[in-house]
Amino acid sequence: MPRQNRWRRPISQRPPWPAVVIAAVGIAFFALAFMGLLWKVPWASAWHVLSAAGSRKALRLSLVCSVWATVLAMFFGVPIAWLLARLDFPGRGIARALCTLSMVLPPVVAGIALFYALGRRGILGQYLDRWFGITLPFTTAGVVVAQTFVAMPFLILTVEAAFRQQDLQYEDAARTLGASRWYLFRRVTLPAIRPGLIAGGVLAWARALGEFGATITFAGNFPGRTQTMPLAIYLAAETNPEEALVLSLVLVAVSFGVLVALRDRYLQSRSTPAL
Amino acid sequence: MAVKLLTSRVVPAVTALALVAACASTTSYTSATTTAAPATTMTAPTSKGQITVFAASSLTAAFTDLGAAFTKAHPEVRVTFSFDASSALVTQITQGAPADMFASADTANMDKLTAASLTASTPVVFATNALSIIVPAGNPKGIKAPGDLANTTLKVVLCDPTVPCGKYAKQSLDAAKVAVTPVSLEQNVKGVVTKVTTGEADAGIAYVTDVKAAGDKASGVDIPAAVNVVAKYPIASIKSSTHHDIDAAFIAFVTSQEGQAILAVSGFGKP
Numbered sequence: 001m002p003r004q005n006r007w008r009r010p011i012s013q014r015p016p017w018p019a020v021v022i023a024a025v026g027i028a029f030f031a032l033a034f035m036g037l038l039w040k041v042p043w044a045s046a047w048h049v050l051s052a053a054g055s056r057k058a059l060r061l062s063l064v065c066s067v068w069a070t071v072l073a074m075f076f077g078v079p080i081a082w083l084l085a086r087l088d089f090p091g092r093g094i095a096r097a098l099c100t101l102s103m104v105l106p107p108v109v110a111g112i113a114l115f116y117a118l119g120r121r122g123i124l125g126q127y128l129d130r131w132f133g134i135t136l137p138f139t140t141a142g143v144v145v146a147q148t149f150v151a152m153p154f155l156i157l158t159v160e161a162a163f164r165q166q167d168l169q170y171e172d173a174a175r176t177l178g179a180s181r182w183y184l185f186r187r188v189t190l191p192a193i194r195p196g197l198i199a200g201g202v203l204a205w206a207r208a209l210g211e212f213g214a215t216i217t218f219a220g221n222f223p224g225r226t227q228t229m230p231l232a233i234y235l236a237a238e239t240n241p242e243e244a245l246v247l248s249l250v251l252v253a254v255s256f257g258v259l260v261a262l263r264d265r266y267l268q269s270r271s272t273p274a275l
Numbered sequence: 276m277a278v279k280l281l282t283s284r285v286v287p288a289v290t291a292l293a294l295v296a297a298c299a300s301t302t303s304y305t306s307a308t309t310t311a312a313p314a315t316t317m318t319a320p321t322s323k324g325q326i327t328v329f330a331a332s333s334l335t336a337a338f339t340d341l342g343a344a345f346t347k348a349h350p351e352v353r354v355t356f357s358f359d360a361s362s363a364l365v366t367q368i369t370q371g372a373p374a375d376m377f378a379s380a381d382t383a384n385m386d387k388l389t390a391a392s393l394t395a396s397t398p399v400v401f402a403t404n405a406l407s408i409i410v411p412a413g414n415p416k417g418i419k420a421p422g423d424l425a426n427t428t429l430k431v432v433l434c435d436p437t438v439p440c441g442k443y444a445k446q447s448l449d450a451a452k453v454a455v456t457p458v459s460l461e462q463n464v465k466g467v468v469t470k471v472t473t474g475e476a477d478a479g480i481a482y483v484t485d486v487k488a489a490g491d492k493a494s495g496v497d498i499p500a501a502v503n504v505v506a507k508y509p510i511a512s513i514k515s516s517t518h519h520d521i522d523a524a525f526i527a528f529v530t531s532q533e534g535q536a537i538l539a540v541s542g543f544g545k546p
Contacts, residue, residue, distance in 0.1 A: 112469070112473070115473045115475060116473070119473055119474070119475050120474055120475050121473065121474040121475075135475075137470075137475045138430065138458040138459050138475070138476075216461075216462060216466065217466075217469065219459075220432065220458060220459025220460075220461065220466075220470065221435065221459055221460050221461060221462060221466075222457070222458065222459050222460055223460075226459065227460075231462070234462055235435050235437055235438075235462055236437075237366075238360070238362045238363075238435075238437050238438055238462075239362075239437040241366075
């Protein structure tokens with residue numbers, strides 16, 4: 001289609017100007033916050049901060065933990081989303097609320113809840129400690145647990161919506177051709193909702209990467225073991241605001257890059273209606 | 276923090292607008308001298324209005340009680356508090372948060388404000404707070420002295436050395452020549468308390484006031500005075516305050532016998 005046609009669309013497709021103006025103000029609001037960050041970053045000392053061993057440790061730990069949290073969220077979240085979308089069972093509404101509650105819980109409360117569940121004296125944690133000698137608080141595994149707890153709802157909600165919008169005729173066709181239920185789920189259902197899976201995964205990952213409250217409450221703060229980027233940033237802000245800004249910028253840049261890249265790469269597929 | 280700032284900013288701004296006329300007509304210096312007179316019931320005249328006190332988190336219980344007692348003596352005054360880490364409060368005040376007064380858990384953070392010429396009165400030290408070992412209720416690991424914290428099978432939590440409680444804990448442990456391997460360096464003293472009261476950590480170092488505030492969920496083990504580090508708590512009026520006379524009356528009340536008695540309940544020592 002020739003380029004100028006974008007501006008000569010039929011009346012019904014012309015953008016509603018009030019919406020465009022409001023959207024522009026909204027976008028400016030987001031952009032302004034990040035401009036504020038960029039504006040104050042001490043570029044001269046940026047490299048010095050980033051080459052410090054502590055910063056790199058925190059960044060590496062953040063990436064490792066958030067990826068693990070995303071993998072776990074996918075592993076448990078996708079089946080949960082399928083159940084919530086496709087299976088009409090009593091208490092489905094309650095199950096859905098339960099699986100998304102940690103999203104709205106204040107993160108510190110989420111951390112304390114995890115203490116009482118998985119801590120050394122928790123409902124389950126006391127047996128983990130007594131029988132297997134496993135204690136999650138103050139460990140890297142504890143960070144992953146805290147991040148998974150808070151991030152999984154983002155995946156569940158996104159993937160559930162994808163399952164709901166799915167056209168069922170391909171599944172029906174595969175079933176009549178004799179596909180087993182598990183084969184059908186793996187080879188037909190999941191590939192069809194790929195954009196939803198990726199969007200959910202990215203949302204969950206981004207949430208895990210930025211997780212602060214539940215992590216510091218449940219896993220504590222120790223460099224190299226449980227000190228992720230957001231924790232390092234918080235502590236740096238206490239004494240060295242410039243360092244905090246540089247570290248924040250790295251976190252923002254990494255997240256922004258991944259969000260942009262994945263959106264272009266995967267979400268513009270045929271199954272997404274062209275805008 | 277952003278949300279907190281926003282809400283605390285709106286209310287005083289509105290009241291301040293409404294009270295501009297009233298404030299302008301009162302002489303704010305006379306009342307300050309009158310309140311300085313030792314009196315258990317503060318009868319000194321102060322202007323009507325609301326003051327916002329930015330106070331260190333460790334003052335939460337004591338200042339809430341102090342505020343109630345102060346407004347009982349001055350029904351025309353409303354006192355609201357914003358409790359947070361001293362360093363966070365300094366950041367907020369430097370960024371223009373509407374504080375009338377600042378009560379810090381250390382002199383270093385108060386010095387930042389005086390250095391930036393943001394204080395309206397000379398800071399007055401009104402309380403002290405010593406360090407204490409905090410352990411889960413009943414002291415299950417039988418910890419008796421700082422030296423016991425060197426045991427590496429114990430899970431010990433400390434504050435991060437970048438925040439005051441961590442700095443003092445390090446000074447104290449260094450003085451006692453004890454090498455501790457902590458499992459976590461908390462961002463604030465409440466983090467230490469939570470880890471101990473939930474039983475996740477076997478011991479931590481907090482302030483005497485934190486051990487008191489934890490009630491029956493935690494026990495304290497004394498750190499000998501020779502190696503203890505005592506934090507000084509200064510209070511000062513902030514330059515942007517709209518009620519310097521009320522500020523002066525509040526500071527006088529905090530340092531009065533009645534005020535000191537309330538602070539002592541929480542475990543604070545005399546200045």
